[in-house]
Amino acid sequence: MEIKRTVMAVLALCLLCSTVVESMSLSRVQELRCFCLKTESTPIHPKHIQNIEVIPKGPHCKNVEVIATLSNGKEVCLEPTAPWVKRIIDKILASSKTPAPSTL
Incomplete structure (x- = not known):
């Protein structure tokens, strides 16, 4: 049960990080062209x-x-x-x- 929670937390953290990084790169592209x-x-x-x-x-x-x-x-x-x-x-x-x- 503990491993399941840890895996879910790591997956949620990875998803959050990838979303933030993607939105940052898109905003820079729109501003700098x-x-x-x-x-x-x-x-x-x-x-x-x-x-x-x-x-x-x-x-x-x-x-x-x-x-x-x-x-x-x-x-x-x-x-x-x-x-x-x-x-x-x-x-x-x-x-x-x-x-x-x-x-x-």
Whole structure:
């Protein structure tokens, strides 16, 4: 009876350890890689873009990534160096700036 408990405890410990190690390795893989494998360089009309996310380069990826969520829900990676992408980002940044309060 004692051996049975010891074997069950060792098996449970092994299962727990393998689960923890597997989850750690998966989280590292997801964090340390580029999201965009290919980018879209043909212009997309701004009315079809619902949201734009700019991810700066860092330890996860050596490239700046621009991810647009379209009005149909599809996510598309945009070429960050394309002039039309730069114009859209500049327009969004300009519209998000609040004017300074005037002092009278």
